[in-house]
Amino acid sequence: MAQQSDAIEALYGENRKFPPPPEFQARAVVSDDEIYRRAEADPEAFWAEQAETLDWFKPWDTVLEWEPPFAKWFTGGKLNASVNCVDRHVAAGRGDKVAYYFEGEPGDRRALTYAELLTEVCRCANALKELGVRRGDRVAIYMPMVLELPIAILACARIGAPHTVVFGGFSAEALRDRILDADARFVITADGGYRRGKPFALKAQADRALAETPAVRNVLVVRRTGEEVAMQGGRDLWWHEVVARQADECEPEQMDSEDMLYLLYTSGSTGKPKGILHTTAGYLLGTSFTHRHVFDLQDDDIYWCAADIGWVTGHSYIVYGPLANGATGVLYEGTPDYPGFDRWWEIIERYGVTILYCAPTAIRAHMKWGAEHAGKHDLSSLRLLGSVGEPINPEAWIWYHQTIGGGRCPIVDTWWQTETGSILISPLPGVTTTKPGSATFPLPGIGADVVDEAGNSVPLGRGGYLVLTRPWPSMLRGIYGDPERYKETYWSRYPGKYFVGDGCKRDDEGYYWLLGRVDDVMNISGHRISTTEIESSLVSDPRVAEAAVVGQPDPVTGEAIFCFVILRSGVTASPELGQELRQHVAKQIGAFARPKTVMFTPDLPKTRSGKIMRRLLRDVASGRTLGDTTTLADASVVEQIRAASTSAKSDE
Ligand code: WTA
Numbered sequence: 001m002a003q004q005s006d007a008i009e010a011l012y013g014e015n016r017k018f019p020p021p022p023e024f025q026a027r028a029v030v031s032d033d034e035i036y037r038r039a040e041a042d043p044e045a046f047w048a049e050q051a052e053t054l055d056w057f058k059p060w061d062t063v064l065e066w067e068p069p070f071a072k073w074f075t076g077g078k079l080n081a082s083v084n085c086v087d088r089h090v091a092a093g094r095g096d097k098v099a100y101y102f103e104g105e106p107g108d109r110r111a112l113t114y115a116e117l118l119t120e121v122c123r124c125a126n127a128l129k130e131l132g133v134r135r136g137d138r139v140a141i142y143m144p145m146v147l148e149l150p151i152a153i154l155a156c157a158r159i160g161a162p163h164t165v166v167f168g169g170f171s172a173e174a175l176r177d178r179i180l181d182a183d184a185r186f187v188i189t190a191d192g193g194y195r196r197g198k199p200f201a202l203k204a205q206a207d208r209a210l211a212e213t214p215a216v217r218n219v220l221v222v223r224r225t226g227e228e229v230a231m232q233g234g235r236d237l238w239w240h241e242v243v244a245r246q247a248d249e250c251e252p253e254q255m256d257s258e259d260m261l262y263l264l265y266t267s268g269s270t271g272k273p274k275g276i277l278h279t280t281a282g283y284l285l286g287t288s289f290t291h292r293h294v295f296d297l298q299d300d301d302i303y304w305c306a307a308d309i310g311w312v313t314g315h316s317y318i319v320y321g322p323l324a325n326g327a328t329g330v331l332y333e334g335t336p337d338y339p340g341f342d343r344w345w346e347i348i349e350r351y352g353v354t355i356l357y358c359a360p361t362a363i364r365a366h367m368k369w370g371a372e373h374a375g376k377h378d379l380s381s382l383r384l385l386g387s388v389g390e391p392i393n394p395e396a397w398i399w400y401h402q403t404i405g406g407g408r409c410p411i412v413d414t415w416w417q418t419e420t421g422s423i424l425i426s427p428l429p430g431v432t433t434t435k436p437g438s439a440t441f442p443l444p445g446i447g448a449d450v451v452d453e454a455g456n457s458v459p460l461g462r463g464g465y466l467v468l469t470r471p472w473p474s475m476l477r478g479i480y481g482d483p484e485r486y487k488e489t490y491w492s493r494y495p496g497k498y499f500v501g502d503g504c505k506r507d508d509e510g511y512y513w514l515l516g517r518v519d520d521v522m523n524i525s526g527h528r529i530s531t532t533e534i535e536s537s538l539v540s541d542p543r544v545a546e547a548a549v550v551g552q553p554d555p556v557t558g559e560a561i562f563c564f565v566i567l568r569s570g571v572t573a574s575p576e577l578g579q580e581l582r583q584h585v586a587k588q589i590g591a592f593a594r595p596k597t598v599m600f601t602p603d604l605p606k607t608r609s610g611k612i613m614r615r616l617l618r619d620v621a622s623g624r625t626l627g628d629t630t631t632l633a634d635a636s637v638v639e640q641i642r643a644a645s646t647s648a649k650s651d652e
Contacts, residue, residue: 014394018401019433020410024383028430029296035428039444046445047073047473050289054079054281054324055088057254064471069491069498070478071471072258073282080252081261081284082121082158085323087252089114098328101302101351102147105194105334112147114326117154119248120147124155124239126246131218131237133186135160135253138263140184142166142175142206144193145333148222148239149309150319152188157261160253161186164263164275167310168193170590172208174273178265179213181275182480188239190222191229196338199225207232257281263480264312266418267530268489269501269519275480276312276418284324286422286474290443291321294412294426295355296384304330305357305386306344311527312418313388316474317357321422336362341369345377356404357386357414359526363396363404364556371403379404384429386412389526390558391514397436415439415514417500418528419490421474424448425512438511446472448512450504455494463505465518468498520614522551522559529593531614534561537588538581543571548604548612552597552621560596561585562621564604573600597621 025031039046044063051060051074061076089097095115102110112120133139139156141163143149149165156163164182166175179187187210192201203221207230210216221229222239231238261280265273291297303322307313322329330351336344344366348356366374385405387397392413401411411434415425424446425439432440442448447469449457458464475498479486493499503515517523520531531549538547546566551559565581567573578598586594605613 014435014437016394016398017433017435018410020430021408024296024410025430027298028428029298030293030428031430033431035293035431035444043445043447043470047285051281051285051473053288054284055084060257060281066471068496069487071282071475073279073285073471073473074257077257077281078254079257079281079284080158080160080255081280081320081324082125082154083252084284084288085154085157085320086114086118086121089326090118094326097326099323100147100150100329100331103330103332103347103350104146105197105332105338110147117151120151120243121154121158122248122250123243123246124148124151125158125250127220127239127243128155128159128161128186129250130242130246131186131220133159133161136260137161137186138182138184139163139186139188140166140175140179140182142168142170142187142189142202143222144168144190144202144224145308145331146190146193146222146224147331148188148190150323150331152220153262153309153315153319154323158250158252160255160259162260162262164265165310165315166265167308167590168202169308169310169592171586171588172205173588174590175206176209176212177273178275179209179216181265181273182263183215185215185217187216187219188222189219190224191227192225194225194334196335199227201227201229203229210235255280258477260477262315264315264418266312267521267528267533268485269521269530269532271530271532271536273533274482274485274489276476277478277480278421278474279477282473282475283421284320286420286472287316287321288324290423290426291317291327292325293428294414294423294443295357295386296429297322297325297327297355301327301354302330302351302381303327303355303357304332304348304351304353306332306336306362307357307359307388312421313357313359316422336365337369340373341366342373342376345374345379348379348382349377352381354381355384355386356382357388359389360387360392360396361390361525361557363387363392363400364558366404367396367399368556371399374403379406382406382409384412385409386414388414388416388423390523391516392437394436401436410434411436413437413439415502415512419476420468420472421476424468424472425514435511438507438513440511442512449497450506450512451494451497455497458506460506460510461508463503463515466500466502466504466512466514467494468500469496522549522561524551524559524561525557525592527592529561529589533589534563534585534593534595537585538563538565540588541581541584543568543577544581545569546604548614548617549595550614550618550621552618554596561593562617563595563598564601564617564620565598566601566604 058078060074065072219236263275305317410429414423427440450464534549545568548564552562554560
């Protein structure tokens, strides 16, 4: 815990407070704290009351069956997620409301209404049925941020086929591993997408994965870039040929509350990604409840979550939560800096965006590019700002508040995980007085605590490990195919409590300050990447004998990947080799996981039992100048590393 005390002290000086602005509070979805007391008095009754906002084919019999660590919510109930996200809004006469304003990176635009979305979802669902996709079959989706992505997701939900979306930035190898683990027999992809003005290929990547996934029967391919792709006869089909000719109605499957809705893979502290399993009713409830309450959703809002649907933030807050609430959203395909640094601000002005939800890493990038880019546009439509993915440093919070929010927009710093399914710790913007850098308090109905090594609650003002003390509707139901790993990872450390893996401190007023991961998981631009995965990738190069990877503080991405590499004897270290290894990791895992620095070293500090002393390596890495991409360990580093190895040995 010694590592964390710095972070605690750094944040401790932050005493600025921002109460909800009175004009905001006056029309807020929630404007007093009665909801917290009601939820706390009887959490199950509270969730049952909230679940009435969903559309059910058949109501549930039991709110919660809890046999730790396995929870079942709303058992006996039947519903369909796509009906909740689309049909019911059309049925209520809101078919002409825009579901998504799509903005392609090259500047192509399309407004898709709920009525049009319904037709597209039904056609895609019918196409999947024609291909033989049945209820319970897993469908892998590997796509750019185009409208066909949420359409494909909802089509899967409509026919009861769980989807597993693989972020388009992942490599062929990563896609292959996920297809195999999920045993997906169908894949939906695209020829490619656009990034920084250039088309990038997805189908070609998918083909490399598919060469090693013989069980895949069909691949549906969206034409986005028009670039040449290889289509394998009998297996590969064009979306525009198969989907367009389908009937535009499709009877939805009546799913059980606990039927699997999707799998989403995330990094754990061991190398193998975990297939996080979410089910239907509880997940829809968690995402729609939080989307309405945390983002204070009003009927006329234009909501923009600038994440990628390939991560959980996009699943919950671009697709399921907003659509279940009948919101109008923006879907943007590209990067924030193309063709200019003001692309985001131009989008906000064009659509009159009222709510913006993004990651601290993006905010810091905008800070670096300069306030003048935002200054060129009218951002007065904004009324609420959100942050997600990592702790937001007070400096970035204040910049976001002043420069983007004009000092008038509350900020909701939302803490959650792929595993939690929806936001659990966050302000309610019409109720909570915020402090820059704090996610404030657990939401109504959520039980959280901060505990010490022994599992005892620590007093206010102290730091420890964040735990969740009772089940919540959108919690993961397991790790696909591995109930033991589920128990071990989340429930074994403190019996009966969910172990989050984040350090946390509560200040004297009970505010929660998240302090980052305590396991071997790095947070790079808000994406979880395990050190083990990068290490395995490095040692898969025959020239590498051993590797140790740590996160290094980075002003823009939060953490950057820093690799210590020991080469096999006879191999000579060189900057070129360093570049090749960085490239090797990018190819195996994905470009977003490209290491920032590779340092060649003759030694690694280890305990006598052979455990690498990461704390020391982190110290070495944080002392390095940023911007170095590859480097040879200099004498002082080697000394430090050697000294630590010897001292570790003599300590034992
Ligand atoms: C971190 C992303 C501090 C945390 C939704 C968590 C945060 C991990 C915050 C989950 C926040 C997310 N403040 N840290 N507001 N939000 N984190 O699964 O370490 O990609 O455990 O889900 O991100 O990452 P994941």
